Amino acid sequence: MTANNFVAMIVEETEDKNYPIRIGERSVKDLPSGDILMKVHYSSLNYKDALSATGQFGVTRNYPHTPGIDAAGEVVESSDRAFKPGDKVIVTSYDLGMDTPGGFGQYIRVPAKWVVPLPDGLRLRESMILGTAGLTAGLMVEKLIRNGVKSEQGEILVTGATGGVGSLAVAILSKAGYRVIAATGKSSQKEYLLSLGAADVIGREDVLQGAERPLMRERWAGVVDVVGGEMLAAAIKSTRYDGTVACCGLVGSRELSVNVLPFILRGVSLMGTDSVQCPMAPRRIVWEKLAGEWKLESLETIVRECTLHTLEKEIRAILKGQMRGRVLVNLLKS
Numbered sequence: 001m002t003a004n005n006f007v008a009m010i011v012e013e014t015e016d017k018n019y020p021i022r023i024g025e026r027s028v029k030d031l032p033s034g035d036i037l038m039k040v041h042y043s044s045l046n047y048k049d050a051l052s053a054t055g056q057f058g059v060t061r062n063y064p065h066t067p068g069i070d071a072a073g074e075v076v077e078s079s080d081r082a083f084k085p086g087d088k089v090i091v092t093s094y095d096l097g098m099d100t101p102g103g104f105g106q107y108i109r110v111p112a113k114w115v116v117p118l119p120d121g122l123r124l125r126e127s128m129i130l131g132t133a134g135l136t137a138g139l140m141v142e143k144l145i146r147n148g149v150k151s152e153q154g155e156i157l158v159t160g161a162t163g164g165v166g167s168l169a170v171a172i173l174s175k176a177g178y179r180v181i182a183a184t185g186k187s188s189q190k191e192y193l194l195s196l197g198a199a200d201v202i203g204r205e206d207v208l209q210g211a212e213r214p215l216m217r218e219r220w221a222g223v224v225d226v227v228g229g230e231m232l233a234a235a236i237k238s239t240r241y242d243g244t245v246a247c248c249g250l251v252g253s254r255e256l257s258v259n260v261l262p263f264i265l266r267g268v269s270l271m272g273t274d275s276v277q278c279p280m281a282p283r284r285i286v287w288e289k290l291a292g293e294w295k296l297e298s299l300e301t302i303v304r305e306c307t308l309h310t311l312e313k314e315i316r317a318i319l320k321g322q323m324r325g326r327v328l329v330n331l332l333k334s
């Protein structure tokens, strides 16, 4: 291994549209141009990484490719005055890991405007246990708060609760003082969800009960949804007067079939959440909160650590909805 080469996950595209994954060497000089060369200490696995690593439509256009929409590490070279070698930084989303070589490699080169200084109060490892999932969960909680949802107004539903975004949403909402009801398809994970701060755990079918009706019993003061489809529709129809539903995902379905009654009779708000092009100001606000008032003691119970060499089986598991919590990728050991 020369100083200019590094270890990375490399996804190829074959003529018959297979996407074999291997761990190999890449060269720093082949990284795209950019202001900041960063040595990646940690990355993490998100649902979108699994889509990119398996060639699924709409994520990555150009292969061979190194996925990884999250990276935390230290600046090695900088042509931007805001950063200097040795600075600890976080990069999530934008084009990282989509068509820009991502955090499943030991080095990345990115524009300075993608880079967030590691906030005081957070270690690099902690920042990647959170990663895009934590940022997205935080952005959704922030939307509920800014839309006026208060803890005394009632319970907050979190769907897909054992997944990455769901687990962190449960923990952040609980830390922020809300009474959280975690909805999951994994009845065996009740203790895990309670340990994150859920007040109660219900099954997916409980959320869907009565969903054939145009409006359902008013239950939720707010909702954090990662599932989409019928789950999101049912959540909207059972949100209480003036409540807020924040959504970010499509693991169940990207379709949404719902009538206007919850919006025009109950004043329910539906708020979309995007962590990819999210501007720097709200991004930094959420990272500061994650390092401060929302700092989670439960982070180590949410995470499982792997290296590049053991990452592929985690990629297969997340695609099957089998994930619990977060997978941290340790690039220092890869």
Ligand SMILES: NC(=O)c1ccc[n+]([C@@H]2O[C@H](COP(=O)([O-])OP(=O)(O)OC[C@H]3O[C@@H](n4cnc5c(N)ncnc54)[C@H](OP(=O)(O)O)[C@@H]3O)[C@@H](O)[C@H]2O)c1
Pocket: 045, 046, 047, 048, 132, 133, 136, 159, 160, 161, 162, 163, 164, 165, 166, 183, 184, 185, 186, 204, 226, 227, 231, 248, 249, 250, 251, 252, 253, 273, 274, 275, 276, 318, 319, 320, 321, 322, 323, 324, 325
């Ligand atoms: N908009 C954004 O910026 C943004 C950012 C991050 C993530 N996302 C999206 O958010 C979603 C979740 O991401 P993630 O990283 O948290 O994924 P994840 O770790 O795989 O978690 C998803 C969870 O959803 C539940 N689930 C899976 N398949 C389901 C199905 N068919 N029906 C109902 N529930 C199902 C499972 O939890 P239970 O077994 O507990 O129900 C699963 O653990 C993805 O769609 C991702 O693309 C969007």
